[in-house]
Amino acid sequence: MAKASTKSQHPGLALRAARIEQGLTLRALSARIDMPFSTLSKLENGKMAMTYDKLVRLAQGLGVDIGSLVAAAAPAAQPPAAVGRRSVQRAGRWPGASSERHTHHYPAADLLGKMMVPIIIEVKARSVDELGGLVRHSGEEYLYILSGGMELHSDLYAPLPLARGDSVYFDSGMAHAYVWVGEEPCRVLSICAGPGMQRMAQSAGKSWDLVSSD
Known part of the structure; x- marks a missing residue:
């Protein structure tokens, strides 16, 4: 590689x-x-x-x-150490970035230097081919299905069906992809942790708009 x-x-x-x-x-x-x-x-x-x-x-x-x-980007200045940092996003006011394959919403986008990156994803792709293949990145990922249904595809396991209320924690270094199944719109909460994830979110954030959660 x-x-x-x-x-x-x-x-x-x-x-x-x-x-x-x-x-x-x-x-x-x-x-x-x-x-x-x-x-x-x-x-x-x-x-x-x-x-x-x-x-x-x-x-x-x-x-x-x-x-x-994104690793080459100049690191953002770290906020001063403080106790009690927090970030609040009201319903329907999430910064987001859209494409034909996914819509991503970024809660806590204003909070720099996070140890984890929460993302709310609207899964739209109907196949791995539509996504352009599986993807891998360093770190770990937690996935919770908020609505609808999807399959978690990977290079090590058979496709894993996931419905509302299901969750999975997995190694992001395992090539993976989210595929929408069923008719109800699928929305998932993804929490990513690992090197590069904060920089990745900040890079995407340069084109964030306030995307409605409705």
Whole structure:
């Protein structure tokens, strides 16, 4: 698996370094991952924010660990040590990022330096192929089904059906994907912990909008 350079200051430069290291042109990478050439160009030049969905597709297409595309970003200044930090999000006022495959809501997005990253995900993809394949990243993940049903696909286990109220804790280093089943909209709470997760959330957060939870 190729390694992305870590000398850059934002994810776009790390993406460019990984692409050049593999001898790929922008158009070649565009064709490989089915992402518009113009989008890739904007990502590399820092003119478009890296959402989680884009990071997943790029990491899969380049064969790199997803964290390597954000590890090079300059670390955000850590807040001063304090007792009693908290972040409150009111219903329907979650920062979020959307794509055709998932919608991600980021509770506690304003709280930097978190030990874990909570994400509320609306699962939309009907197959692993629609997602562009399985993805892996360092750390661990907890998944709780809030509504609807899905399958957790992985490279080590048979697809795991999960319905409302079910939960699973798993190693994120195991390649995995969320696939929507049934007709009721599927929403899950994902809590991720591990190196790179905070940076990943901050990178996606550069294009956050207030997305309704309705």
